[in-house]
Amino acid sequence: xxxxxxxxxxxxxxxxxxxxxxxxxxxxxxxxxxxxxxxxxxxxxxxxxxxxxxxxxxxxxxxxxxxxxxxxxxxxxxxxxxxxxxxxxxxxxxxxxxxxxxxxxxxxxxxxxxxxxxxxxxxxxxxxxxxxxxxxxxxxxxxxxxxxxxxxxxxxxxxxxxxxxxxxxx
Numbered sequence: 621x622x623x624x625x626x627x628x629x630x631x632x633x634x635x636x637x638x639x640x641x642x643x644x645x646x647x648x649x650x651x652x653x654x655x656x657x658x659x660x661x662x663x664x665x666x667x668x669x670x671x672x673x674x675x676x677x678x679x680x681x682x683x684x685x686x687x688x689x690x691x692x693x694x695x696x697x698x699x700x701x702x703x704x705x706x707x708x709x710x711x712x713x714x715x716x717x718x719x720x721x722x723x724x725x726x727x728x729x730x731x732x733x734x735x736x737x738x739x740x741x742x743x744x745x746x747x748x749x750x751x752x753x754x755x756x757x758x759x760x761x762x763x764x765x766x767x768x769x770x771x772x773x774x775x776x777x778x779x780x781x782x783x784x785x786x787x788x789x790x
Contacts, residue, residue, distance in 0.1 A: 646709040653692035702726045719744055
């Protein structure tokens, strides 16, 4: 019994470390985005001898790829545009915030941040897919789940036959 308690304590300790490192990393990514944004916007890369921001990011010692840097900058720009307190990134990963970017604004930020804090990442993504694919319709229909049949292994979905469009001939 004592061995099990020690394993449980160790598991909790390691889990806590992961959560704490993650929180610090999210804040660090936000701060790093600010530095990259300043270098790009003020063309500080030229003072370092580079012709472009892209050239600067291509140096061998740069530990970040161009798409990653632009993703960090975009997160920072959106957060600043909606006047989001940077401390939020102690609790909210930049990955979850990135899901919100196409939808978030000053009016809905508190609601969307709350969703991102409480929902599983897959549920959060799906909720926005549903909203996007239902745009323009008065009624909301959840997107069917696609999964494999446990009996035969073929793909099936949970939509009612009367809800499935058979296609249209022009």
